[in-house]
Amino acid sequence: MVLTTDVPTREALVRRASELVPALRENAAGTEENRRLSDEVIETLADAGVFRMRVPVRYGGYECDARTLVDVAAELGRADGSTAWTASVYWIPTWMTCLFPEAVQDEVFSTPDVRICGTLSPGGTATPVDGGVVVSGRWGFISGAHHSHWQEIVAVLVGPDGPPTPVMALVPMAELRIIDDWHTSGLKGTGSVTTVAQEVFVPYERVVPLADVLEGRHASAVNADRPIYRAPLLPVASASSVGSVIGLARAAKEAFFARLPERKITYTGYESQREAPLTHLQVAEASMKIDEAEFHAHRLAALLDSKCADGSPWTLEERARARADMGAVCRLGKEAVDVFALASGGSSIYNDVPIQRIARDVQAVNLHALMHPNTNAELYGRVLCGLEPDTLYI
Template sequence: MLLTGVPTREELVRRVSELVPALRENAGWSEENRRLHDDTIEALAGAGVFKLRVPARYGGYEADTRTLVEVAAELAKADGSTAWTASVYWIPTWMACLFPDEVQDEVFSTENVRICGTLSPSAMADPVDGGVVVNGKWGFVSGTWHAHWQEIIAVRMTPEGPLPIMALVPMSDLKIVDDWHTSGLRGTGSVSTVAENVFVPAERILPLPAVLTGQYASRLNAGSPIYRAPLLPVASASSVGTVLGLAKAAREAFFARLPQRKITYTDYASQAEAPLTHLQVADATMKIDEAEFHAHRLTALVDGKGESGEQWSLEERVRARADMGAVVRLAKEAVDILAGASGGSSIYTDVPIQRIARDVSSVSLHALMHPNTNAELYGRVLCGLEPNTLYI
């Protein structure tokens, strides 16, 4: 933490650790109802989770990304959907801080404001006097049910061709499509949203290419280290804590059941006596350690560059995505090992590891978090080729 008068990283982690029992109690309800419980949202607000990326002038904490990783990892011990939703809110909240300061005044006038969002340009924006009119639909919008605003991406046609834009829209202007019927991360409520002839004023619009290259509109945030990083490295560092926490949660859940378990149809009275188990837990633990290394290397890069104000190299930008992909790959491998060693009884819904396995599998399929996609991008640049995506 870089500011005085705000909770330290350790204090924030302690606060959320105290929520873990209650959040675990709500996890089943959230999975069944496909959204977070209202009590969970209130608990997160009370712990200051929604203030981590809010500017200090609005009562926020301006927390660095290392803090985000540790807070999300702690939340994931209770429930992957809770941790994922919190981390997804952090990203559009940070993005809102790039808009003109008068826009931020409006957005952050709401206490514990929650902003959901997407990077998919699946809508069209038609120019009109004073702004644009947007029509389109966005999917996988985590945290929609409890959000106040949505950050959207739409395509505006210009004389030079299509221009993707980023905009802020009140949730009251959008329609919600309750279509989140999934195998994992069920509690995130990642439904679709629809804009039908929604007017967005010009001041709440930024060109996406400018955002991706670090050209921001806020004057008051320009001097703050946490707002001096490119969008994709920030998004990468904001996301990995949930995955790391899920892997640690799987290990904790495995060892909690281990003393009572034997290996059926063998002469092992205790699973803990089997050499196979020793190899499995050692392998999984080493993978978790490696995942933690990549998570911390990523946050050190994002936070360090923000502090120094140094320019980002192309290789550093794609390495940020590669580190994120490595965290996802290693965490999933660790969870798969531990889930595979948990026996047939682990498929019951009251056994946490089955939900953890479904959640981490779902994260690994996310387009921006997919390990192979990120590794290919990194390797492509290392081989001297230009990146084949704007999202770096």
């Protein structure tokens, strides 16, 4: 299936996302309570073109650059962390699908507004059989699984002709079993459940070496020359993820200032919180941290977009810095939210006060294995010291 489409500008897509903020905020508490996005929210995001942002133009997609992803996710994150996170997670496996052969892309992208969930962690085994592999295993933290059409799974291929090799495979969700085990303290609305495969056959054309995906090596002749698809995976995943954190930090600032005019500081002489020098220091500190987080997010996006545009090779230091920028966004965003949350007082622990949900969501992001600030800072420092990275995920 080959389509043509008018590709909206970055400004148009950001405006669409911004227009969704009031409705998504209204639904945020319900999203958290239901532990997944509602069908209505999914439809709203689809109507805004959110699921087309990394789809090739020839299938009706937009092929958006990284800066657009950051800015759109930031608007969604202002409304609801779970919604922004789920949208961002869909973008990454969608991009990975574009490394598969054209026939596979034809099949996957034949579904309008297709949603692909996935993971980078090996969770199963793949056994060679005639025409493909048989996969069995389980994968956790699969955000957006309930509304997905496909999942990208990672398994270890074990056969008689070589050493065990990690591979990535595309599997229809109908062939996987969902275990509804998503009971968490943060990002509750992402529906990041566990999925299970029991002897699922996957044809060879839907299986590629994980190393090829990590390096951005194509089995797709058409996409190999499309700018957004010529990059290593981890810088792509990093840039796809950080906008949600920027949005959460901005949401915390907005939520704090919305309550500020009516608040005093109990057990002090301040009848208005905004008159207290402590408040002035807190809001200045947190706002500057948001500015710093935005710098790192936009520097990361600019690096990815520029290298995709000119096709220049990535240095090891650039790849490590991409992850370091992502970690810095997470750290600074959480620090900003924490300042606003601490300044919000005891009344902010009630469920109907948004700051408590925002704080739990940004904490959950910072605990993610690939986004953890300390892990990413250590990796960057290791490379700066002239050592080889101790991970394939760079």
